[in-house]
Amino acid sequence: MPIEFRGVFAGPLKDLTIAAPASAIIGVIGIKNAGVTELLKLACGQMEPQQGEIKAGPQRRYLAPGDSVNLAPADVIALDQTLATQDALVRTRTVTGLDRLRRAGATVLLASHEERLLETLCDEVWWLEGGEIAAKGDPRQTLAQYRRFVADQVRAWGETIPPRLAPSSRRGDGRAEVVSIETLGANGQPTIVWKSGEYVGVRATVRFHEAVTGPVIGMLIRTRIGFEVYGTNTDREQVRMGPCKAGDAVTVLFQFLCDLCPQAYTLTLASHDPDGAVHDWIEDAVAFTVADERGTPGVANLRAKVTVEAP
Structure with a gap:
């Protein structure tokens, strides 16, 4: 009825x-x-x-x-x-x-x-x-x-949750220190949630305790089970830094399209020499989540376009 x-x-x-x-x-x-x-x-x-x-x-x-x-x-x-x-x-x-x-x-x-x-x-x-x-x-x-x-x-x-460093491990010789890491939304505001397809950013500030001639700042995104999704650094992107003297602080902004599938991820940040000698390496420093309007399996959201072709 x-x-x-x-x-x-x-x-x-x-x-x-x-x-x-x-x-x-x-x-x-x-x-x-x-x-x-x-x-x-x-x-x-x-x-x-x-x-x-x-x-x-x-x-x-x-x-x-x-x-x-x-x-x-x-x-x-x-x-x-x-x-x-x-x-x-x-x-x-x-x-x-x-x-x-x-x-x-x-x-x-x-x-x-x-x-x-x-x-x-x-x-x-x-x-x-x-x-x-x-x-x-x-x-x-x-x-x-x-x-x-x-x-x-x-x-x-x-955007209402303040970013928090909670690394699973940390190592380095102490010549530099990663003092802050923020995941940014398309509006430039810190957030722990990205929307799939959004233009996002990672902003990191590094303070140098000793002189470093040519520091390299890098980031790495992993899934919560440790699968490496994407990584880059200033050297790979042909952004030259330094020389930096003791007391200097440098802020680096990485920006990219978040073409990731909805799930939980972590962000690792590091400062090191071009030869790989580590100043400060913060493993899984920040946790963040990717949300989307539909569930998509996997990691890369390739946004496929599907058509049916006539025989």
């Missing part, structure tokens, strides 16, 4: 007007305090709206996180992250049971953070943000919009 929200205000929900048909599974997504739980509770009569009305059949059931899965016939069933704590057997049975309920005419509201589940099971996805419908419709398209939003939110959050 269909359900309709008309001008509903409740908690974070603001003037919510939307309807779901009978014989449908609707995915509901949103970050914390977006209004997802409130929408599901309203749908099943567990909450009353402060304003507006909800039209639905009399048989309604709300399943909270951790509840046992009751798939007895009902007009409206709302699952609020209910599958998140279930084992594989219960989850498989539940997916089958939800499809049967859909075929029997029920409206199912399914809140989940599992995008693959929502893509394969749902007829439509509603994305809530700030108590309002940010987007709704085809699951794949709506989830793509939501992922883009989440990636942007994570990227913005990264």
Whole structure:
């Protein structure tokens, strides 16, 4: 049986007007305090709206996180992250049971953070943000919009975290010292999160405790399991430095496109002589994360363009 929200205000929900048909599974997504739980509770009569009305059949059931899965016939069933704590057997049975309920005419509201589940099971996805419908419709398209939003939110959050040196090891003869390392976003602000495809920077400041004729400053990006992704240095980029005397401080900025796949990485910085004699080598000095609007396996985000050629 269909359900309709008309001008509903409740908690974070603001003037919510939307309807779901009978014989449908609707995915509901949103970050914390977006209004997802409130929408599901309203749908099943567990909450009353402060304003507006909800039209639905009399048989309604709300399943909270951790509840046992009751798939007895009902007009409206709302699952609020209910599958998140279930084992594989219960989850498989539940997916089958939800499809049967859909075929029997029920409206199912399914809140989940599992995008693959929502893509394969749902007829439509509603994305809530700030108590309002940010987007709704085809699951794949709506989830793509939501992922883009989440990636942007994570990227913005990264600027609120101060950079911190936490090397796994450090070595060198002490003639120079790496005193600061910053990972910069396209706006030039320090951040611990880069967005894949963003033009980014690494800024390092080195202070010299002894005279060094021709110092070389280098950087190396690794995955969290130690796979070397990309490295360069001032010598390789044909940027000559020095001579530097005791007390001098030099700041070097490396800039490049972050064509990396979303995952965690570390950054190693070093100051050394052209022959490799190390002044200061800071292994895995800074940790950072790459975010993206879609999950891409591997390390290099090559952004392939795919076409189908006629025979």
